Amino acid sequence: MTRTSWGIQIATAECVLSLRPLTSSAMRIRCATADSHEDPSLVLTENVPTPPFRLLESRTTVTLTTEKMRAVYDRRTGALQFSDAAGRQFLSEIPGTRRLASSSIQGEPTFTAEQSFVSPKDEHLYGSGQFQDGYLDIRDLPRRLTQVNTQIAIPFLLSSKGYGILWHNYGLTDLNPADARIMLTPSTSGKVTTVDVTTTEGTKRQKMQEGEFLGKITVPRTGRYALMLDVGQAMAKRYHVEIDGHVEVDFANQWLPPTTSLLTNLSEGTHSIRVIGEQADKPVLSWRESEDRTVLRSPVAEAVDYVVFAGPTPNDVIATYRQLTGPAPLMPLWAYGYIHCRERFHSSQEILDTAAEFRRRNLPVDVLVQDWQYWGKYGWNAMKWDERYYPDPADMVSKLHAMNIKLMVSVWSKIDPDTEVGKEFAEKKYYVPNTQWVDLFNPAAAQLYWKKFSQRMLSLGIDAWWQDATEPENDDLVGRQTFAGPGEKVRLLFPLYVNKTVYEGQRKDAPEKRVFILTRSAFLGQQRYASATWSGDIGNSWDTLRRQITAGLDYSASGLPYWTTDAGGFFRPGESQYTDPAYHERLLRWFQFATFSPLQRVHGYQTDTEPWRFGDKTENGVRRFLDLRYQLMPYIYSEAAAVTFHGDTMMRPLVMDFSTDEEALNQKYEYMFGSSFLVAPVVQADVQRWQVYAPKTQGGWYDFWTGARVQSGTTTMIDAPIERLPLLVRAGSIVPLGHVSQYAAQTSNEVLEIRIYPGADGNFQLYEDEGTNYNYEHGAKSTIDFHWNDRASELSIGSRTGSFPGMLSSRTFKVLVIGSTAPRQVSYDGRKVSLTLGK
Numbered sequence: 001m002t003r004t005s006w007g008i009q010i011a012t013a014e015c016v017l018s019l020r021p022l023t024s025s026a027m028r029i030r031c032a033t034a035d036s037h038e039d040p041s042l043v044l045t046e047n048v049p050t051p052p053f054r055l056l057e058s059r060t061t062v063t064l065t066t067e068k069m070r071a072v073y074d075r076r077t078g079a080l081q082f083s084d085a086a087g088r089q090f091l092s093e094i095p096g097t098r099r100l101a102s103s104s105i106q107g108e109p110t111f112t113a114e115q116s117f118v119s120p121k122d123e124h125l126y127g128s129g130q131f132q133d134g135y136l137d138i139r140d141l142p143r144r145l146t147q148v149n150t151q152i153a154i155p156f157l158l159s160s161k162g163y164g165i166l167w168h169n170y171g172l173t174d175l176n177p178a179d180a181r182i183m184l185t186p187s188t189s190g191k192v193t194t195v196d197v198t199t200t201e202g203t204k205r206q207k208m209q210e211g212e213f214l215g216k217i218t219v220p221r222t223g224r225y226a227l228m229l230d231v232g233q234a235m236a237k238r239y240h241v242e243i244d245g246h247v248e249v250d251f252a253n254q255w256l257p258p259t260t261s262l263l264t265n266l267s268e269g270t271h272s273i274r275v276i277g278e279q280a281d282k283p284v285l286s287w288r289e290s291e292d293r294t295v296l297r298s299p300v301a302e303a304v305d306y307v308v309f310a311g312p313t314p315n316d317v318i319a320t321y322r323q324l325t326g327p328a329p330l331m332p333l334w335a336y337g338y339i340h341c342r343e344r345f346h347s348s349q350e351i352l353d354t355a356a357e358f359r360r361r362n363l364p365v366d367v368l369v370q371d372w373q374y375w376g377k378y379g380w381n382a383m384k385w386d387e388r389y390y391p392d393p394a395d396m397v398s399k400l401h402a403m404n405i406k407l408m409v410s411v412w413s414k415i416d417p418d419t420e421v422g423k424e425f426a427e428k429k430y431y432v433p434n435t436q437w438v439d440l441f442n443p444a445a446a447q448l449y450w451k452k453f454s455q456r457m458l459s460l461g462i463d464a465w466w467q468d469a470t471e472p473e474n475d476d477l478v479g480r481q482t483f484a485g486p487g488e489k490v491r492l493l494f495p496l497y498v499n500k501t502v503y504e505g506q507r508k509d510a511p512e513k514r515v516f517i518l519t520r521s522a523f524l525g526q527q528r529y530a531s532a533t534w535s536g537d538i539g540n541s542w543d544t545l546r547r548q549i550t551a552g553l554d555y556s557a558s559g560l561p562y563w564t565t566d567a568g569g570f571f572r573p574g575e576s577q578y579t580d581p582a583y584h585e586r587l588l589r590w591f592q593f594a595t596f597s598p599l600q601r602v603h604g605y606q607t608d609t610e611p612w613r614f615g616d617k618t619e620n621g622v623r624r625f626l627d628l629r630y631q632l633m634p635y636i637y638s639e640a641a642a643v644t645f646h647g648d649t650m651m652r653p654l655v656m657d658f659s660t661d662e663e664a665l666n667q668k669y670e671y672m673f674g675s676s677f678l679v680a681p682v683v684q685a686d687v688q689r690w691q692v693y694a695p696k697t698q699g700g701w702y703d704f705w706t707g708a709r710v711q712s713g714t715t716t717m718i719d720a721p722i723e724r725l726p727l728l729v730r731a732g733s734i735v736p737l738g739h740v741s742q743y744a745a746q747t748s749n750e751v752l753e754i755r756i757y758p759g760a761d762g763n764f765q766l767y768e769d770e771g772t773n774y775n776y777e778h779g780a781k782s783t784i785d786f787h788w789n790d791r792a793s794e795l796s797i798g799s800r801t802g803s804f805p806g807m808l809s810s811r812t813f814k815v816l817v818i819g820s821t822a823p824r825q826v827s828y829d830g831r832k833v834s835l836t837l838g839k
Contacts, residue, residue: 007053012031012078015098016033018032020050021050021064022050024068025068025320027308028044030168031303031305032303036303044325052066060075061075062075068085070085079094079095079098081093082163084162090159091117093117094117097295098115099304100113105300108485110486113304114296115295115306118293119291119292122662124159124665125159127558127559128145128153131554132251132260134251134547137665139294140176141175142288143174143175145175146257146475147491148234148471149469149536150535154523154524154559154560155167155169156559163309163311163317166309169298170523171491171492172492174295174299178288181285182216184214184273185215189211211278216270216272217273218270219271221268222268223266224264225266225290226291228259228260229284232282232284233281234258235256235258235474236260239260241274241285242274242275245272248262253539263290273285300489318656319648322527322559327647328528328530329514330514332463332464332771332772333772334744336598336633338626340367341369343605344373347390348391354610355405359403365742365743366404367405367406367464369601370407370410371410374410375419379418379422380436382416382422397463408464408466411466412469414435414437414473417431417436421456424448428445430444430448437494439482439483440501445483450502454506458505467498467499467518468519469520470495470499472494477494492523499522499526502517507774518599520533532562532564535566537571538569538570538571545569545590545681549668553652553671557652564594564597566603567590567593572605577607589681591622591625592681593679595629596725630744631738632735632737637771640767654670661695663695664693664696676730676734678730679726680727688719688720690726691715691717691718692715692718693714694710694711694713697712698712700731701728701731702729702731702757703727703728704728705724707818730760731757731762732788733755734757734762734764734786736754736766738753744771751812752811752814753813756837761787761789763786764785765785765786768783770806775805776804780803780804782800782802782803784798784800786798795834796834797828799831809829811828815835817837
């Protein structure tokens, strides 16, 4: 055992084991060969000083202790155990499961790395990115972490036990792999269907022939089993798995990840498997018995390498993760308003007419989005607008700005080599070989990409960027060489490099303009590049909506705060969507969910998605929640500031607030939106009342719409007509409500309502700044602290801290205690105010 300035090293039979404290509550563990070269981390980028630590040796153990955690190495078994400062053990390696085996990829040496951890039966696990399998609690669930359309691989796990694990590897990772497997045998061919799909070459019609595949598995004993289906193609179209004639999963879409997983009970003996998919599939079914362990395995790795985060709460885990991988910058204020997308606008005039119609109808909107193919005759992603339809893009942007509307534009990291820009990339060999993806691992290629981007796009005054297909699409690095080496070694990293290139480029060329990127894929640490993701090209069914909720919550549990979805679905029902009441109900319920997502937006394939296209009832339903979103803007922007400055999470699974409430941990579709709101989206048709579990919390809850009390720790039927989303507010909450505005920055001297929900003490910090630049990084911001003393029925409004240009120096607060008789008006000039209020 060797002590160093940064930690300790222990020589073992398979490797040199390093224990490195990163903060007082985070420790990096690395098992590598003695001759291994360790490159600087691409994820752990923040320069955080090594915390003080103590070392204690005995005949059987080596213990490394910081202020908040300790790691104990057992000399007899070689395994590590982790505990908090009080000695409570929260994580243990399983002895003998650390594995580092030599291998090769594309002729280069590499390793297979694996580590298993004990997972107690009462543990709940979250994270690993965004998946379409419908699971939120992923304990024991097999997942293959690859980057494809609708799936985002982020090897980070968050436990209800108050710890997190970051698996520090850039290649494919198998979570809880199932090693028993069979290749299913083709049986019969089914019907042929023809569909329009989006591809990297544009919209294409494809014929799909259904296929049936059969097989048998034999399990040794009755019990719980974990299964994973791999369809054997880059993307799937359908998951349909039957066991002994019982349908375990049936889910279809134009694009699906190649794998899906499930947990089910099986009896001892042989079971018949039937899978329905595409005729071209080559499905493999893997399975194993359920185990009380968490396994992480990477077939291409340099080391067994992971970081353990000690809470004590899940929120503390995420905050430390951001401390080490970079804070999430504030998005522009307008990014938190309504973002209107469709596939697609066809001309400048169409965009301007749509903007004017939003304003004429008094429907709030902040951003319109130009999807692909505006380049027209100039070729794929030529970074040039076809002037037949967009004669003067800069003038169009200027006219939108005059209506207080911003423009987001789709720009790909894929460029046709026959375009004017592409020829230069081809000449310099800046593409990933045999693809049209710019090799952004190459600093020179990234520099040229941004140079063209800045000259041709940023210079037009465009406000935000839609970086599409940043996986890159279809896991396209596999089997290819990149500037950084074999694609398998950096397989998950490409989206990080795309966003890094754009963020750093804009910070340099337009330093006063906040970056806002919407992208389809992500990786560890990507939050530091002002990056938000959406859940890809999804369908429009109720089942799809349910899967987006679990996908988004697991994404948030993976440490990245900004996520959204195509409200209404991307692939829609066609022309019938405009007149079908059943679809309108689904669209409205989806839009309600979008209102309480970090970003609010719609989208739709070959669809004019404007609310008025769907009739008065739908338009009015959308308007109701648009108005609410904008009323909540002071709350939302303050919660966004907490994301930036405190490592908070805006949309979060209940484990982050109620990790000891077992019933709360069993809820798949309820979540917290900021510190105050419990959101319970309606996810099925024909609902008038909806069952809601109100987690255990001091003082209980309130129905947002009626003000009625809802008892803590109970399941209640809540009125949920189509006009309402079931929405509870936690006792002790202080919620600021603004006026109904048409865009986020629409200022007013109107009264700001401060709603207090009594029953517990509460705090809220109102945050404000200029909203469009980075002056806040240099102190141009203000905060006002509100504190509610429930016993004394007293509200304290603290002295304002800080200032910024354009700040309201004085204002009026209308303070309303829910359940009391009348609101109180308070004049506030930045000095502390206290007032006693009736309950």
